[in-house]
Amino acid sequence: MSLRHALLGLLADGPASGYDLLKVFDRSLAFVWPATQSQLYGELNRLADDGLIEVTNEGPRGRKDYSITDQGRAELEHWITDVEPDRIRRNDAMLRVFFLGTVGPEHAKAYLEREAAVHEALEELLGTIARDTDWDTNDFNRYGHLVIESGQRYAHAQAEWARWAAARVDDLDKNEAPAPTH
Amino acid sequence: MSLRHALLGLLADGPASGYDLLKVFDRSLAFVWPATQSQLYGELNRLADDGLIEVTNEGPRGRKDYSITDQGRAELEHWITDVEPDRIRRNDAMLRVFFLGTVGPEHAKAYLEREAAVHEALEELLGTIARDTDWDTNDFNRYGHLVIESGQRYAHAQAEWARWAAARVDDLDKNEAPAPTH
DNA sequence: TGCCGACATGTCATGAGTGACATATCGGAG
DNA sequence: CTCCGATATGTCACTCATGACATGTCGGCA
Numbered sequence: 256m257s258l259r260h261a262l263l264g265l266l267a268d269g270p271a272s273g274y275d276l277l278k279v280f281d282r283s284l285a286f287v288w289p290a291t292q293s294q295l296y297g298e299l300n301r302l303a304d305d306g307l308i309e310v311t312n313e314g315p316r317g318r319k320d321y322s323i324t325d326q327g328r329a330e331l332e333h334w335i336t337d338v339e340p341d342r343i344r345r346n347d348a349m350l351r352v353f354f355l356g357t358v359g360p361e362h363a364k365a366y367l368e369r370e371a372a373v374h375e376a377l378e379e380l381l382g383t384i385a386r387d388t389d390w391d392t393n394d395f396n397r398y399g400h401l402v403i404e405s406g407q408r409y410a411h412a413q414a415e416w417a418r419w420a421a422a423r424v425d426d427l428d429k430n431e432a433p434a435p436t437h
Numbered sequence: 438m439s440l441r442h443a444l445l446g447l448l449a450d451g452p453a454s455g456y457d458l459l460k461v462f463d464r465s466l467a468f469v470w471p472a473t474q475s476q477l478y479g480e481l482n483r484l485a486d487d488g489l490i491e492v493t494n495e496g497p498r499g500r501k502d503y504s505i506t507d508q509g510r511a512e513l514e515h516w517i518t519d520v521e522p523d524r525i526r527r528n529d530a531m532l533r534v535f536f537l538g539t540v541g542p543e544h545a546k547a548y549l550e551r552e553a554a555v556h557e558a559l560e561e562l563l564g565t566i567a568r569d570t571d572w573d574t575n576d577f578n579r580y581g582h583l584v585i586e587s588g589q590r591y592a593h594a595q596a597e598w599a600r601w602a603a604a605r606v607d608d609l610d611k612n613e614a615p616a617p618t619h
Numbered sequence: 620t621g622c623c624g625a626c627a628t629g630t631c632a633t634g635a636g637t638g639a640c641a642t643a644t645c646g647g648a649g
Numbered sequence: 650c651t652c653c654g655a656t657a658t659g660t661c662a663c664t665c666a667t668g669a670c671a672t673g674t675c676g677g678c679a
Contacts, residue, residue: 316628331539340533341530344527345469349469351516353466353584357449357576393538408594409591413587419586473637474658475637481658498644
């Protein structure tokens with residue numbers, strides 16, 4: 256049910272159409288909660304049916320501007336303060352790490368070094384975004400800046416871990432077949 | 438399609454029944470790729486239909502021991518080395534951060550401090566697991582140890598970030614209504 | 620004035636994930 | 650010998666997510 260609240264959160268800043276929301280979404284929330292266009296439009300209709308948002312203006316090309324209702328604002332605040340966040344973190348890349356023993360130490364090292372590179376690139380990308388954006392325009396941006404900072408720290412930690420883990424593979428390998436020294 | 442490969446990965450270590458796999462799953466892979474019992478049993482049947490695993494023994498209570506086939510092993514290795522991992526990270530807790538402006542600085546700080554506490558507890562839990570487990574029994578455990586280490590670093594980084602972010606809320610608040618000094 | 624890119628909303632089929640429910644048997648403690 | 654907890658597998662209804670496809674309009678530039 257998070258997409259629902261993501262849309263409420265965006266509309267809390269002011270009225271917008273599905274098309275507007277989709278664009279904002281892809282540049283911000285999609286990093287932590289991706290959604291497709293079809294999902295977004297469907298959810299907007301459901302939110303309107305439930306009275307959490309309403310159409311306050313209609314423009315050309317069937318454009319509908321949605322505004323959050325009092326009920327919607329109440330639901331948003333309830334969700335933020337009272338609902339315990341879902342802690343589930345699916346991580347396709349980390350799942351593979353469990354099975355690196357099946358592909359041999361060379362492939363294992365290569366895999367981990369690639370992970371390091373990917374996260375170093377991500378850290379860099381987020382750093383660029385952090386520098387090139389004016390964050391002090393509204394609350395959404397001010398708090399969005401905190402999210403970007405979290406992403407940078409995450410990327411940095413993952414990259415460091417992957418470098419460390421790649422180095423550990425050699426140790427694991429040696430212990431498996433103990434050195435004949437002595 | 439990751440559950441599929443998660444099961445292949447577990448079976449690469451040796452034959453097991455769905456029931457066995459479910460228990461191992463909940464204590465290890467579920468941290469990065471949760472799955473329900475119904476999903477797991479369904480996927481095992483599909484894997485057998487596709488020839489990636491096969492029933493090699495039947496025991497009491499309808500127990501079926503599955504073994505990975507050569508085809509299954511090939512598919513597992515292909516997935517690890519050739520398939521680019523999905524980088525999608527849904528994060529319910531971080532999504533809320535974008536909208537903390539709507540609940541006011543007091544609630545925002547409380548939210549971030551709670552996040553810090555949750556991640557400190559997680560770091561501690563993972564530390565306990567790391568210490569109390571004998572990791573050097575097989576490849577699955579040896580690499581699983583690396584995953585745990587990653588989790589600890591993640592939890593630590595998140596906790597530090599949340600403490601820092603909670604402190605930043607005061608700054609955001611002050612900038613919004615600039616101090617009347619001078 | 621004719622065309623094209625951006626605007627704008629929607630449907631549909633498919634698959635993945637969730638949680639409750641159904642069902643049956645084995646083995647050991649009392 | 651009886652009961653119960655653990656073993657063991659499965660179905661079902663429902664929701665969420667994905668990606669492709671469908672459809673139409675507005676506005677400005679050439």
